[in-house]
Each structure stands twice: as structure tokens, then as C-alpha cells.
Amino acid sequence: MKDKFNEIFRSKGINYLSEDVPLSEFLKFFDFHGDDDLLDLGEYVSSELIEIMDFVDHHGKPELIMWNLDGKRIDYVRLSPEHRRALKKLQDFGVVTKSVSGKQPWMYHFVSGYLISDSGIFCSLTLTAQTAYALKKYFNGKEKFSNNYLDKNDPWYGATFYSETQGGSDLAANKTKAIETENGWVLNGSDKYFASNAGIADGAIVTAMTGDKGIRSLETFFVPAIRKSGDLNFNIRRLKNKLGTIAVPSGEVEFLESEAYLIGERGKGIYYAMEILTISRVDDALAAVGIARKSFWEAYLFTERRSSFGKKLNEHPLMKKDLIMLEAELEASLIISLYAAQLFSESSHIVPPYNNTYNYARFITHIAKNMAAWASDHVTQYSMEIFGGIGFFEEFPMPKFHRDALVTSIWEGTSNIQALDMLETIMKKGVATIFFNDLKTRKEKVKDLKMKEKIEERIKFVENQFNSLMKSDSLEMNSKDLLKLFGQTLSLTLLAQAGSEIGSERLLGVSKVYDIIAFEPSTIQYEEILQKMELVKWMHKN
Numbered sequence: 001m002k003d004k005f006n007e008i009f010r011s012k013g014i015n016y017l018s019e020d021v022p023l024s025e026f027l028k029f030f031d032f033h034g035d036d037d038l039l040d041l042g043e044y045v046s047s048e049l050i051e052i053m054d055f056v057d058h059h060g061k062p063e064l065i066m067w068n069l070d071g072k073r074i075d076y077v078r079l080s081p082e083h084r085r086a087l088k089k090l091q092d093f094g095v096v097t098k099s100v101s102g103k104q105p106w107m108y109h110f111v112s113g114y115l116i117s118d119s120g121i122f123c124s125l126t127l128t129a130q131t132a133y134a135l136k137k138y139f140n141g142k143e144k145f146s147n148n149y150l151d152k153n154d155p156w157y158g159a160t161f162y163s164e165t166q167g168g169s170d171l172a173a174n175k176t177k178a179i180e181t182e183n184g185w186v187l188n189g190s191d192k193y194f195a196s197n198a199g200i201a202d203g204a205i206v207t208a209m210t211g212d213k214g215i216r217s218l219e220t221f222f223v224p225a226i227r228k229s230g231d232l233n234f235n236i237r238r239l240k241n242k243l244g245t246i247a248v249p250s251g252e253v254e255f256l257e258s259e260a261y262l263i264g265e266r267g268k269g270i271y272y273a274m275e276i277l278t279i280s281r282v283d284d285a286l287a288a289v290g291i292a293r294k295s296f297w298e299a300y301l302f303t304e305r306r307s308s309f310g311k312k313l314n315e316h317p318l319m320k321k322d323l324i325m326l327e328a329e330l331e332a333s334l335i336i337s338l339y340a341a342q343l344f345s346e347s348s349h350i351v352p353p354y355n356n357t358y359n360y361a362r363f364i365t366h367i368a369k370n371m372a373a374w375a376s377d378h379v380t381q382y383s384m385e386i387f388g389g390i391g392f393f394e395e396f397p398m399p400k401f402h403r404d405a406l407v408t409s410i411w412e413g414t415s416n417i418q419a420l421d422m423l424e425t426i427m428k429k430g431v432a433t434i435f436f437n438d439l440k441t442r443k444e445k446v447k448d449l450k451m452k453e454k455i456e457e458r459i460k461f462v463e464n465q466f467n468s469l470m471k472s473d474s475l476e477m478n479s480k481d482l483l484k485l486f487g488q489t490l491s492l493t494l495l496a497q498a499g500s501e502i503g504s505e506r507l508l509g510v511s512k513v514y515d516i517i518a519f520e521p522s523t524i525q526y527e528e529i530l531q532k533m534e535l536v537k538w539m540h541k542n
């Protein structure tokens with residue numbers, strides 16, 4: 001039988017690690033080398049995973065089977081055998097275990113997320129990484145389950161059940177109750193409404209209330225899926241019908257006298273919950289940009305083949321500009337997401353009360369998550385448009401990229417919540433000073449003098465805006481705009497610094513284009529750089 005998937009997805013066969021020039025440049029800049037597994041993962045994604053997940057998305061949804069043949073409650077989420085094999089394969093690449101066990105820095109896990117870039121299957125691994133991270137860091141072998149995630153033969157999965165029907169952003173609205181008994185903690189509640197990986201997970205990190213003092217009563221627990229007796233420890237009421245992220249089952253979960261284990265020290269639950277969430281926020285950022293890259297790469301290949309008015313699409317000046325602008329936006333969001341990944345890698349050992357290294361990593365993560373999600377939304381949408389009408393057809397993989405991109409600004413905290421949390425790190429932790437110092441130090445490393453002057457001008461502008469805003473009473477109202485300004489200035493500075501440090505003229509060009517996008521978006525441009533196809537031509541495939 002002939003395999004014709006490459007007729008509907010031209011990127012098949014690309015190695016998303018070694019052939020992605022900007023990624024390679026950035027990894028060099030961040031001094032991260034990976035290993036052979038990561039290289040194989042880059043190839044596996046385009047040659048097999050995208051096809052499998054596209055099929056799962058359209059025809060192989062996870063299904064909840066509540067009872068077995070003997071009438072016993074099992075809450076089994078049935079996955080297609082190909083989906084199960086794909087999960088096992090990704091676990092074999094060490095997407096979770098290598099970073100959690102310390103064999104590789106956390107950067108390994110985050111770069112894997114960029115390569116996999118499927119909001120569905122990667123969500124299953126993100127949740128597993130978060131849970132394993134918490135077990136390793138806060139139980140550290142003290143409980144029997146703390147090392148289960150290392151099992152190579154029967155990979156282990158995790159989940160995070162925080163959000164409830166009445167409030168996802170506002171965790172103080174949690175109604176799930178935790179009570180300490182002589183046999184340990186037990187949870188009761190039926191409001192966990194967005195429980196992803198339910199039915200797959202061997203255990204979950206769960207937030208619950210121990211009293212009525214709002215957020216101060218919130219504690220974070222590990223809850224195994226199976227009780228000591230061997231019965232189910234929590235039930236799944238139903239699975240959700242979603243627009244995207246189809247591969248990961250998201251369900252409603254009920255706790256009834258469920259056995260639970262307190263994470264860390266009493267009274268610090270919200271800190272642990274947020275720390276664990278930082279992993280999925282960095283993951284979300286990298287997956288968002290990864291989705292954008294795959295969708296845009298596919299669109300670029302289309303512009304090389306398709307003609308209109310006697311020319312290839314990528315020869316029309318208007319389309320050239322489109323491609324170059326999208327490329328710069330994508331690279332800007334990639335470099336800032338990798339920066340967040342690097343900062344998290346360096347601060348993952350820190351425990352509460354947190355120091356400035358951790359606070360700064362969290363601050364950058366809020367910014368990166370929004371910048372990446374916005375770019376992913378825009379790039380995947382316009383990549384569909386590049387295909388014209390067929391971009392809208394579900395028989396090709398393009399619409400799935402966009403559907404999967406849309407969730408990235410919602411889950412793990414919406415864009416408003418990222419802006420408010422960023423504000424909190426400024427007001428309570430004083431990270432703005434660290435940020436401006438970081439920008440200025442990086443700017444000094446830019447070798448192109450014109451670019452350096454421009455960045456200096458941009459930093460001054462943003463600093464002035466920030467200082468005026470701090471004196472006003474409209475800080476909260478403007479927090480998302482502030483986040484965007486910070487993100488744009490940091491991305492610009494990082495792009496130019498990376499270009500200088502690794503000696504890449506291409507990157508310097510990208511930084512010039514990004515400066516226009518960020519700081520002069522509505523000015524008519526005569527810049528020659530907007531015709532320079534070298535910035536995107538590396539995506540060419542024979």
C-alpha cells in the first residue's frame with residue numbers, strides 16, 4: 001500500500017531539530033546541546049507523530065469506559081493503540097524522566113515540547129513532568145510512589161487538578177475539602193471540572209481547602225489514582241467535548257474520602273501550586289511556538305510550489321513581506337520562551353521562601369507564555385490563509401494546528417492572569433530592577449552599533465512608560481500592555497545579542513524586522529530587509 005501522507009503534509013521527513021536553523025542558533029546561544037534521543041525525536045515528530053495525532057484528532061478521540069464486564073467501576077480512558085504507542089515512544093525518548101531525574105537540564109524537556117508541539121499529547125507529558133517534579137522535590141523517596149515515574153517498562157503519568165467549576169483563575173474559590181485524619185489526609189469534592197489526563201494519570205497534584213481562610217487555607221496534595229485497597233481513589237464523571245487538544249482527555253473528577261499526601265509544609269500550598277504551574281507555563285510557551293513553526297513551515301513550502309498571476313507565491317512582494325514578518329514574530333517568541341526555559345532550569349532546585357533567581361524566572365515565564373500564545377494564534381491563523389481556501393479544510397493538517405494553538409492563551413492561566421501575576425512579581429518581589437539591568441547588560445553585548453543604539457532608545461522608552469505607569473492609578477488596567485512592551489523589548493534585545501554572539505547576520509536581520517513589528521507597526525516601511533528571503537529560505541525542502 002502506498003503511503004501518501006506526504007501529499008497532504010509536505011513537511012514529512014524534516015528533522016525538526018537539526019533542520020530548524022533559528023532553533024539551532026538559539027540553542028547555541030543558550031549553550032544547550034541535547035543528545036541523540038532529542039535528534040531522533042526531531043525526526044520522529046515529522047515522520048510519524050504528526051500523522052498519528054492528526055488521525056487521533058479526527059477519528060480516535062479518547063473514550064471513557066466507566067464499568068468493566070463484571071460491573072465494577074474502572075473509569076478507564078481508552079486510547080487508540082497508536083496513540084498509546086506514541087506516548088510510550090515519547091517517554092522512551094526521556095521527555096519526562098531525563099529532566100526530572102537530573103540526567104539532563106530542564107531545557108531538555110522544554111525543547112522536546114517545542115519539537116512535539118501537539119497541545120494534546122504533549123499535555124499528557126507536561127502534566128506528568130509537573131507531577132514527577134513535585135514528587136521528586138517534595139517527597140524525595142520518602143513515599144513508595146515517589147520514584148514510580150522512573151519505571152521504564154510501564155511509563156507512569158501525572159496530572160494537575162486545580163481549576164474548579166466556580167473558578168480556575170481564582171484558586172481561593174476551590175471547594176474541594178481536605179481533612180487530616182489519623183490515617184492521613186482525605187479529600188472530598190465534586191467540582192474539579194477541567195481534569196486533563198484523567199483516566200491516564202497514575203496520580204494527580206490536587207489543590208484543596210483545609211479551612212475557610214481563603215487562599216491561606218489552600219494546600220497542595222498528591223492523590224494517587226488507586227487507593228491502598230486497590231480500588232479507585234477518585235472517579236471520572238465524564239470527558240469534555242473540546243475544540244482542540246483532542247488527544248488529552250479532559251474530564252470532571254470527583255473525590256470521595258480520597259487518600260491524599262500533603263506536599264511540602266502546611267500553609268504554603270499556594271506557593272507549591274504556583275511553582276508546579278511554572279513548568280506547564282514554560283511548556284505551554286514552547287509548545288505554542290512549536291505549533292506555530294510546524295504550521296508556518298508547511299505554509300512556506302506551499303508558497304514555493306503554488307503559483308498565482310504567473311509567479312510563485314513566495315515571489316510576490318506582498319507575500320514576501322508577510323513571510324518575513326511572520327518569521328520574525330515567531331523567532332521573537334521562540335527566543336523569549338527558551339530564555340524562560342533556561343531560567344527555570346537554573347532555579348528548579350529553589351524552595352519557598354523563594355529568592356530573586358526564582359522570582360525572575362517566574363516573571364519572565366508570565367511574559368513568555370503570553371508572547372508565545374499570541375504569536376501562535378496569529379501565525380497559525382495566517383499560515384492557514386496562505387493556503388487559501390484549502391487551508392480551511394479539515395482533510396489537511398493545517399486547521400488542527402490553529403485549533404491547538406487557541407488553547408495556549410487560556411489554560412495554565414489566561415493572558416489577563418499572566419499579566420496580573422507578572423504585576424505581582426513587580427510589586428511584591430521588586431523584579432523590575434532586575435529586568436531593566438538584564439536588558440541593559442544584554443544590550444551592551446550587541447556588536448552592530450546602529451542596532452545597539454536602537455535598542456538603547458527602546459529600553460529608555462519602555463522604562464519611561466513603566467515609571468509613569470507606576471505613578472498612576474491605572475497600573476492593573478494597563479498590565480497586559482506593559483507585559484507586551486516588556487516582552488517585545490526583551491525579545492528584540494535577545495535576538496540582537498544572539499546574532500552578535502554567535503555571529504549570525506541572519507539573526508541580526510530578524511532583529512531589525514522584529515524592531516519594526518514591535519515599535520513601528522503602523523509606519524509605512526521602505527526597509528530593504530523586508531524583501532530579504534534569506535531570513536526564511538532555510539525552510540526550503542527539495
Ligand SMILES: Cc1cc2nc3c(=O)[nH]c(=O)nc-3n(C[C@H](O)[C@H](O)[C@H](O)COP(=O)(O)OP(=O)(O)OC[C@H]3O[C@@H](n4cnc5c(N)ncnc54)[C@H](O)[C@@H]3O)c2cc1C
Binds near residue numbers: 169250410416
Ligand atoms: C482544554 C482545557 C484543559 C484544561 N486542563 C486543566 C487541568 O488539567 N487542570 C486544571 O486545573 N485546569 C485545567 N484547565 C482549566 C484552565 O486552566 C482554566 O479554564 C483557566 O485557568 C481559566 O479559568 P476559568 O475557566 O475558571 O475562567 P475564569 O477564571 O472564570 O476567567 C474568565 C475570564 O475572566 C478573566 N479574568 C478572571 N479574573 C480576572 C481579573 N482579576 N482581571 C481581569 N480578568 C480576569 C479571565 O482572563 C477570563 O477571560 C483546562 C482548560 C482547558 C480549556
